Every structure is written in structure tokens, then in C-alpha cells.
Amino acid sequence: MTKDLPPPVNASADSRLLRLHPADNVLTVIATLEAGATFRVGETEVTVPSRLPLGHKVAARALEAGEKIVKYGAPIGSATRAIAAGEHVHTHNLKSDYLPTFLREDQGRYFAQPHA
Amino acid sequence: MTGYLRSDGRKGIRNVTVVVYLVECAHHVAREVVFPFREQEVHLLGFPGCYPNAYAHRMLRQLCTHPNVGAVLLVSLGCEGFNRAGLLEEIRATGRPTGVLVIQETGGTRKTIAEGRAWMAGALEELTKVPRAAMKVSDLIVGTVCGGSDATSGITANPAVGLAFDLLAKNGARVVFEETGELIGCEQIMAARAARPELAPELLGCVEKAARYYATLGHGSFAPGNAEGGLTTLEEKSMGAYSKSGNSPISGILKPGDVPPAAGLYLLDVVPDGEVRWGFPNISDIQEIGELIACGAHVTLFTTGRGSVVGSAISPVIKICANPETYRHLSEDMDINAGRILEGAATLDEVGHEIYDRILRVAEGEKTASEAMGHAEFALVYKSFDPIGPACLPG
Numbered sequence: 001m002t003k004d005l006p007p008p009v010n011a012s013a014d015s016r017l018l019r020l021h022p023a024d025n026v027l028t029v030i031a032t033l034e035a036g037a038t039f040r041v042g043e044t045e046v047t048v049p050s051r052l053p054l055g056h057k058v059a060a061r062a063l064e065a066g067e068k069i070v071k072y073g074a075p076i077g078s079a080t081r082a083i084a085a086g087e088h089v090h091t092h093n094l095k096s097d098y099l100p101t102f103l104r105e106d107q108g109r110y111f112a113q114p115h116a
Numbered sequence: 117m118t119g120y121l122r123s124d125g126r127k128g129i130r131n132v133t134v135v136v137y138l139v140e141c142a143h144h145v146a147r148e149v150v151f152p153f154r155e156q157e158v159h160l161l162g163f164p165g166c167y168p169n170a171y172a173h174r175m176l177r178q179l180c181t182h183p184n185v186g187a188v189l190l191v192s193l194g195c196e197g198f199n200r201a202g203l204l205e206e207i208r209a210t211g212r213p214t215g216v217l218v219i220q221e222t223g224g225t226r227k228t229i230a231e232g233r234a235w236m237a238g239a240l241e242e243l244t245k246v247p248r249a250a251m252k253v254s255d256l257i258v259g260t261v262c263g264g265s266d267a268t269s270g271i272t273a274n275p276a277v278g279l280a281f282d283l284l285a286k287n288g289a290r291v292v293f294e295e296t297g298e299l300i301g302c303e304q305i306m307a308a309r310a311a312r313p314e315l316a317p318e319l320l321g322c323v324e325k326a327a328r329y330y331a332t333l334g335h336g337s338f339a340p341g342n343a344e345g346g347l348t349t350l351e352e353k354s355m356g357a358y359s360k361s362g363n364s365p366i367s368g369i370l371k372p373g374d375v376p377p378a379a380g381l382y383l384l385d386v387v388p389d390g391e392v393r394w395g396f397p398n399i400s401d402i403q404e405i406g407e408l409i410a411c412g413a414h415v416t417l418f419t420t421g422r423g424s425v426v427g428s429a430i431s432p433v434i435k436i437c438a439n440p441e442t443y444r445h446l447s448e449d450m451d452i453n454a455g456r457i458l459e460g461a462a463t464l465d466e467v468g469h470e471i472y473d474r475i476l477r478v479a480e481g482e483k484t485a486s487e488a489m490g491h492a493e494f495a496l497v498y499k500s501f502d503p504i505g506p507a508c509l510p511g
Binding site: 015020028029030031053055056057075077089090098099100 | 266267268270271300301302305327330331335336338343345346347348349350351352355356359421439440441458460
């Protein structure tokens with residue numbers, strides 16, 4: 001089954017965006033994109049609103065709220081709201097189907113709670 | 117390759133002396149014994165707890181009798197619960213130079229440090245006489261771990277390690293991947309790779325146990341830096357981590373301290389059995405590396421995107437940097453730059469072969485970046501495991 005994990009050969013037209021598997025609905029940014037940079041996703045021309053560091057994901061097409069997000073050909077969670085083609089996909093619009101993601105912003109809340 | 121031949125027939129790639137504190141109260145004395153010898157392959161290990169623990173005992177026994185270890189000095193306060201006599205006997209039975217110092221009997225800090233250093237001078241002399249023997253790839257056990265992952269880890273360094281793992285397994289080596297808490301989300305894909313049908317439910321069971329354990333603790337194996345590096349969910353991190361295992365069939369499941377019995381790929385189950393009672397299964401990457409070494413790993417492949425700098429006691433750590441930006445910033449701490457793949461400067465296949473070749477050079481004695489800078493980290497805390505089930509190992 002890991003034969004489904006292909007080598008990172010770029011299947012998207014833009015060498016800055018990597019599609020890891022044909023079934024994926026997100027692309028990985030493999031060179032940091034500064035605010036104002038542009039790229040194309042399908043027919044859509046996208047202008048990057050704020051810096052997108054290396055490794056972050058963008059939607060490969062418009063995604064509906066609740067839709068499974070697929071990377072490496074495997075589901076990595078569900079969209080928490082509608083996501084436009086080319087939009088940054090991260091903790092603000094994607095959640096785990098297993099355990100919530102722990103962010104630095106959560107640290108204050110975590111330590112404010114009583115822990116047995 | 118030439119290895120150090122031990123009395124049990126196992127071969128090591130290093131000739132390390134370990135000084136082992138058996139309770140935190142003996143830590144300072146043990147560290148002071150090591151200090152003047154720290155550039156002569158003398159490493160510090162130990163267990164902080166005063167109450168006995170079967171897992172900790174087994175870990176220290178397996179580590180002290182690891183083929184990379186030539187001599188052992190135990191340092192005890194004297195009143196702790198660790199079964200000192202039992203451990204000493206188990207190590208002595210292997211024929212290694214073995215010493216024990218009990219601080220309360222020796223007469224305190226200064227006297228024990230002096231006795232320990234005197235013992236060390238003799239042990240290091242004896243270690244020069246350890247016989248050498250030819251060593252093949254099929255004698256090697258190699259572990260892998262990832263730490264400080266980001267979204268590049270699963271694209272470059274981890275699949276490159278997977279390729280190296282496939283090459284090693286093909287040449288008869290035993291290779292071990294781990295951290296079942298970081299396989300949550302890919303359990304079905306993994307179970308499909310079981311070498312025998314009865315192993316598949318065991319693989320699923322390992323990950324289910326990890327998911328229950330982490331859910332009870334309310335916190336997955338996911339650090340804030342993972343999200344800053346572009347990873348959004350535990351499943352996404354898992355899929356990236358999983359690619360370290362390569363494409364070989366999975367031959368079996370190990371628990372910490374189990375030495376894989378035959379060539380092939382093994383999953384190390386690091387999550388304790390029974391009720392959740394000891395806290396997080398692994399408090400940091402360091403304890404995971406220690407568990408791989410307790411399973412006999414001669415070398416550990418450590419992939420990192422954010423940039424870990426660690427090494428380990430006993431067995432060298434080869435650090436493979438996934439992120440080209442991190443590599444430029446921390447290159448002195450890295451052994452392999454897998455980030456080149458993202459820049460089009462190398463293929464995944466080339467980096468996989470580079471990792472394989474580096475393992476052989478390190479096995480020949482070449483120092484890794486962390487070894488050259490004196491890293492020899494170690495951590496061990498309470499855990500408990502049931503013995504491995506009969507379906508878990510190849511017949």
C-alpha cells in the first residue's frame with residue numbers, strides 16, 4: 001500500500017507546488033511564497049495574502065465544509081468550512097478526525113485548566 | 117566492516133563504556149566519574165526512580181549488554197529499590213568488565229568519584245583487548261525515529277529513510293520503526309503490509325492502544341512547532357512519519373528490549389500496556405532512541421524538519437534534515453541534507469542511497485555530527501509492558 005506514496009515528482013504545473021498523490025485535494029508549497037506572490041490552481045489565479053512558508057498546504061480546488069482533506073492519498077482530516085481553490089489549508093479550516101491539534105496559542109488555556 | 121566481538125557472538129560498531137546511576141540520587145556522582153573520560157566513549161545512563169520497575173530493569177539490562185557496550189560501571193546510592201544485585205549478575209554473566217559502587221558504603225561523594233575514576237582507567241585498558249571480527253550488513257540492526265517534524269519531513273527525509281530501510285532489509289539487516297502514537301490515521305494501510313495474516317490485527321491493536329492512551333491524556337504526539345511547520349493534523353503527521361518504514365512487508369512487532377529475531381522490518385510498540393498510569397508514552401525523542409537501542413539498534417536514523425540537534429548514548433545517531441532552510445541554518449548538526457530533493461539538487465533515490473552508504477561508514481567508525489560534538493543523551497522513565505504476543509514475531 002505504501003506504493004501509494006510516490007516519490008515527490010511534481011505533478012502540478014507550478015514547480016513551487018507539489019501534489020504528492022493523484023487523489024490529493026491539497027498541494028504542498030515547496031518554496032516559501034511571500035505575500036503578493038501569485039500562482040495558478042486549475043483556472044484560478046491566486047494572489048498569496050500573507051507569507052506561506054515552505055511545507056504549508058493550499059487547496060487544489062474549491063472544497064466544501066465537512067469534505068475530507070486528502071494528502072499522500074490518505075485522509076488527513078475534515079474541512080471545518082468551505083475553502084476556496086488556492087486558499088491556505090491549515091488549523092483555521094482543517095481539523096483532525098482523531099485528536100485535536102495542540103497549538104502554541106493553546107498553551108495559556110492548557111495551563112489554566114486544572115490537570116489531575 | 118569490522119565489529120567488536122562480544123562473548124554472546126553479537127558484534128558492536130562502537131566500544132563504549134557506560135556508567136549507570138540506579139537512582140537520581142546517584143546521578144551527580146556517576147556524571148562526575150564520566151567527566152574526565154567523556155571524550156573516550158564513556159557515556160552516562162541511568163534511571164531516576166527510587167521504586168523498582170520491571171521495564172526500567174529490562175531496559176538497563178538490554179542497554180548494558182548491547183553489543184556496542186564494552187564495559188559497565190553501576191553507581192548506586194545504596195537504599196534505592198532497583199535490583200542492583202540482579203542487574204550486576206546479568207551483566208557479569210556476559211563477561212564484560214563490570215564494576216559497582218555503592219555511595220553509602222564507599223564513604224560518600226568524593227571517595228566514590230575517585231574509586232569510579234580509578235576503575236575507569238583499568239576498564240579502558242581492558243577494552244583495547246576486545247577481539248575484532250568481520251561484520252556484514254546482515255549483522256546490523258538499524259532503528260529510525262523522527263523528531264521536530266515539519267511538513268517537509270514526510271516529503272524528503274522520511275521517504276528517503278524508507279528507501280534506505282528497504283535496501284537494508286533486502287541485504288539481510290533488521291530494521292525497526294516506532295512511535296505507534298504517530299501512526300494514528302494510517303493503521304489500516306500499515307496492517308495491509310503484515311507479513312502474516314495473524315499479524316494484521318496485532319498491528320491495528322497497537323495503534324488503537326496508542327489512540328486510547330493519547331485520548332485519555334488529552335494530547336496527541338503533536339508539538340506546536342509541528343503546526344508552525346505546516347502540519348495541521350495528527351493524521352497528516354502520521355502519514356509523513358509512516359513513510360520512514362519503506363515498502364518491505366512488516367515481519368513483526370517488538371516491545372522495548374525485544375531484539376528482532378530475523379532479517380526484516382519490525383514495528384516497535386512504545387505505548388505501555390494496561391491502564392494509563394505513567395504519563396506520556398515517551399516524554400521526548402530521547403527515550404524513543406533509547407528504546408530502539410535496547411532492541412539492539414547499532415545506529416539510529418533521525419529525521420528532522422524543524423532541526424533537532426540530539427545524539428545518544430551507546431549508538432550513533434545519523435541526522436537527516438528534511439527542510440533545506442533548516443539545513444542551511446543548522447548544517448553543523450546534520451549528517452544528510454534531504455532538503456536538496458525539494459530544490460531539485462538530488463532525487464529521493466539518491467538520498468536513500470546516500471543514507472545507506474553513510475550507515476556503512478558510521479558502522480566502520482566514522483563519527484556522526486552529534487558524536488563529534490559530544491552528544492550522548494539518555495532518558496528513561498517508568499512504564500509497564502505485557503510480554504509480546506505469539507502472533508507478533510516470525511515463527
